[in-house]
Amino acid sequence: DVKVTQSSRYLVKRTGEKVFLECVQDMDHENMFWYRQDPGLGLRLIYFSYDVKMKEKGDIPEGYSVSREKKERFSLILESASTNQTSMYLCASSDPRGQNEKLFFGSGTQLSVL
Amino acid sequence: GEDVEQSLFLSVREGDSSVINCTYTDSSSTYLYWYKQEPGAGLQLLTYIFSNMDMKQDQRLTVLLNKKDKHLSLRIADTQTGDSAIYFCAEWVGGFKTIFGAGTRLFVKA
Numbered sequence: 001d002v003k004v005t006q007s008s009r010y011l012v013k014r015t016g017e018k019v020f021l022e023c024v025q026d027m028d029h030e031n032m033f034w035y036r037q038d039p040g041l042g043l044r045l046i047y048f049s050y051d052v053k054m055k056e057k058g059d060i061p062e063g064y065s066v067s068r069e070k071k072e073r074f075s076l077i078l079e080s081a082s083t084n085q086t087s088m089y090l091c092a093s094s095d096p097r098g099q100n101e102k103l104f105f106g107s108g109t110q111l112s113v114l
Numbered sequence: 115g116e117d118v119e120q121s122l123f124l125s126v127r128e129g130d131s132s133v134i135n136c137t138y139t140d141s142s143s144t145y146l147y148w149y150k151q152e153p154g155a156g157l158q159l160l161t162y163i164f165s166n167m168d169m170k171q172d173q174r175l176t177v178l179l180n181k182k183d184k185h186l187s188l189r190i191a192d193t194q195t196g197d198s199a200i201y202f203c204a205e206w207v208g209g210f211k212t213i214f215g216a217g218t219r220l221f222v223k224a
Contacts, residue, residue, distance in 0.1 A: 004156070031210065040122065042202065042216040043157075050210065090156055101145065101206040105156035 003027070006091050006106035013113050019078040021109050023091030030096055032074035033058075033103070034066060037088040046089075049074055050096070081113045118215035120203050125221040132190040134218045136203030139184065143205035143213075146179060148188045151200040151217070160201070161188070190220075198222045 007022035025032065031050050035043040045058030049068040063085060067075040074093075078085055091106040120136040138146070144165050149157040163170045163177045163186075170177045176189040190197055203215040 006156075033210075040216050042118075043214040045212075048210050056210070092157075101210075101212055102147075102159055102162070103149075103157070103212060105149075105158065107154070107156045 004091055004093055004104050004106040006089075006109050008109050009107065011109060011111045013078075013081050013111065015082060015113060017078075017081050017113075019081050019111065019113075021076040021078075021089055021091075021111070023074045023076070023106055024072050025074075025091075025093040025104070026072065027093060027095065027104065028071070029093035029104070030071070031094040032068065033092040033094075034064070034074065034076045035090045035092065036060065037090055037108070043090065046076065081111075083113050085111065086113045087111060118203055118205060118213050120201075120215040120218050122216060123219050123221070125223065126193050127223050128193060128195060130193055132188075132193045132197065132220055132222075134188045134190075134201050134203075134220065136186040136188075136215055137184055138186065138203070138205045138213070140205060140207045140213065141181075141184065143207050145206045146177075146186050147202075147204040147206070147212075148175075148177065149202040149204060149214075151202065153199070157202060193220075193222050195222045195224055 004025045033048040034046040047066040049055045065077045089109045092103040117139045126132045147162040148160045150160045174191045178187045200217040202217045
């Protein structure tokens with residue numbers, strides 16, 4: 001069964017801390033994504049990666065960076081966490097060889113920045 | 115610009131049919147999706163429809179697409195309490211771009 005695993009289910013951090021959110025997929029997918037989910041706003045794309053060491057900004061990249069050193073792992077980094085980054089973060093992957101862009105999601109990381 | 119809209123809440127009684135509606139703006143979308151998010155979980159693909167189709171049926175789920183009106187709906191027959199979740203409408207507009215709606219929270223009353 002396909003799996004996208006996010007390392008933490010809940011995180012509580014303080015303003016100004018550096019935060020790492022980790023995501024691993026076991027499907028050999030080339031594409032990986034980081035979304036942010038806020039009530040009433042749906043999912044908004046932060047960054048995506050279509051290959052190792054390749055990354056592209058999504059719709060809301062400000063305050064975030066990413067790292068993809070290995071195909072299976074995609075990390076989201078908050079260099080200096082702020083309270084407005086309190087949110088649910090969802091990692092996803094997809095196979096570009098498929099007919100359509102079906103996304104496979106992790107369970108999410110609920111981040112609280114105090 | 116690209117946008118997907120859906121109502122935020124729907125409440126139905128167990129055993130009734132649920133209909134969740136969605137409108138989208140980008141006419142170049144090739145695939146449209148319904149994702150389900152159960153409490154405390156990520157999104158899971160429920161069903162999808164290719165843009166040249168009008169209808170797709172999968173057991174209790176029926177997807178209707180009106181391309182002229184850019185309207186997508188998901189009908190769940192014989193709704194059960196286990197169907198309580200947030201349902202996201204999404205459209206793939208090509209490349210890496212999938213546009214999601216805000217999600218409809220379905221409440222099923224026993």
